[in-house]
Amino acid sequence: MRMKTLEAHVNQLMATRPWLRERRYYPFSCFLRAAFGCKVHKVTIHAGFTCPNRDGRVGVGGCIYCVNASFSHPAKGPMKPIREQVAVGTRFMRERYGAEKFIAYFQAFSNTYADVSTLKARYDEALSVDKDIVGLSIGTRPDCVPDEVLDLVQSYTERYHVWLEYGIQSVHDRTLRIINRGHSLATFEDAIRRTKGRGIRICAHVILGLPGETWDDMMQTAEVVCGLGVDGIKIHHLYVAKDTPLAERHARGEVPTFTVEEYVPLAADFLERISPDIAVQRLVGDTHGGLLVAPIWPKSKPEVFAAIERELARRDSCQGARCQHVEVASAPRPATVSAATNGTTARHESACV
Ligand code: SF4
Numbered sequence: 502m503r504m505k506t507l508e509a510h511v512n513q514l515m516a517t518r519p520w521l522r523e524r525r526y527y528p529f530s531c532f533l534r535a536a537f538g539c540k541v542h543k544v545t546i547h548a549g550f551t552c553p554n555r556d557g558r559v560g561v562g563g564c565i566y567c568v569n570a571s572f573s574h575p576a577k578g579p580m581k582p583i584r585e586q587v588a589v590g591t592r593f594m595r596e597r598y599g600a601e602k603f604i605a606y607f608q609a610f611s612n613t614y615a616d617v618s619t620l621k622a623r624y625d626e627a628l629s630v631d632k633d634i635v636g637l638s639i640g641t642r643p644d645c646v647p648d649e650v651l652d653l654v655q656s657y658t659e660r661y662h663v664w665l666e667y668g669i670q671s672v673h674d675r676t677l678r679i680i681n682r683g684h685s686l687a688t689f690e691d692a693i694r695r696t697k698g699r700g701i702r703i704c705a706h707v708i709l710g711l712p713g714e715t716w717d718d719m720m721q722t723a724e725v726v727c728g729l730g731v732d733g734i735k736i737h738h739l740y741v742a743k744d745t746p747l748a749e750r751h752a753r754g755e756v757p758t759f760t761v762e763e764y765v766p767l768a769a770d771f772l773e774r775i776s777p778d779i780a781v782q783r784l785v786g787d788t789h790g791g792l793l794v795a796p797i798w799p800k801s802k803p804e805v806f807a808a809i810e811r812e813l814a815r816r817d818s819c820q821g822a823r824c825q826h827v828e829v830a831s832a833p834r835p836a837t838v839s840a841a842t843n844g845t846t847a848r849h850e851s852a853c854v
Contacts, residue, residue, distance in 0.1 A: 525813035532780035544590030604636030636662035643692035658700035704733035737786030777821030
């Protein structure tokens with residue numbers, strides 16, 4: 502896109518999506534605020550599932566970076582009853598962040614990897630704990646969603662705001678083999694195709710800095726994932742957790758990680774190439790439990806968010822500036838959020854606070 506065209510494009514995006522003027526990208530908090538008119542937070546749950554890439558059905562050992570306790574706090578230590586996890590989580594979110602409504606987030610391992618009756622019992626248990634739970638978000642792999650599971654997840658869309666979060670990490674099959682994902686891009690495309698049209702929102706998980714990937718590879722991931730029409734995205738930098746195959750390769754000097762100075766412009770590049778209507782659910786990785794080996798950054802998460810926003814502002818740019826899949830004049834996505842909200846009246850406004 503030529504410079505003058507780019508400037509006009511960014512101005513048009515900002516005119517139709519006011520939060521881009523303020524934040525330069527589309528944070529999930531803005532999406533939820535516009536959809537529900539109040540503060541909505543996720544409550545993370547470890548529901549006791551495993552993963553076909555660990556139990557032998559697809560593979561053993563899992564993805565080369567996988568330590569669930571490093572990215573899902575409830576996965577650390579013995580599993581507590583779902584009811585207790587949700588009660589503790591909602592209380593904490595109310596007291597710490599002033600949250601008013603909640604999304605039950607099944608985070609650890611593959612949360613559609615069981616028979617339908619087991620899944621239903623666990624989802625129902627979480628949703629029944631608190632009247633202020635308005636949503637259900639389920640993290641899983643794209644090879645774990647047979648149609649009968651999608652039918653079950655779809656059934657919750659009548660009363661709840663529902664997301665399926667698919668790990669893809671990269672659209673390049675050679676990278677997926679290197680990281681031992683145990684599925685291909687075609688599997689992800691098939692899952693997206695079968696999920697769409699059911700009232701279920703789709704979030705894709707992507708990692709920047711996977712072994713062997715170039716800048717072009719990562720930007721291609723942005724373009725392909727966006728082109729598949731996802732509603733949300735989680736991106737983070739590759740980090741190395743203790744006791745993983747990735748840690749061994751990192752110790753041998755085979756896998757470098759980004760400095761924060763390298764990651765900030767890269768994240769901005771990625772955001773420029775995805776639709777401005779994709780809600781960004783994560784921009785930076787987070788590790789729990791003292792499991793982080795590298796990179797150790799001197800900045801906090803909010804400081805990295807702010808640095809990415811500053812980088813986009815410095816470029817006079819924003820999310821979607823270089824995206825080919827955007828209808829500039831179309832109404833912003835929050836105005837179309839009309840899914841059942843469990844008693845909450847959605848306020849269709851652009852406030853992003
Ligand atoms: S799909 Fe998730 S739970 Fe399974 S091995 Fe990979 S990172 Fe771990």
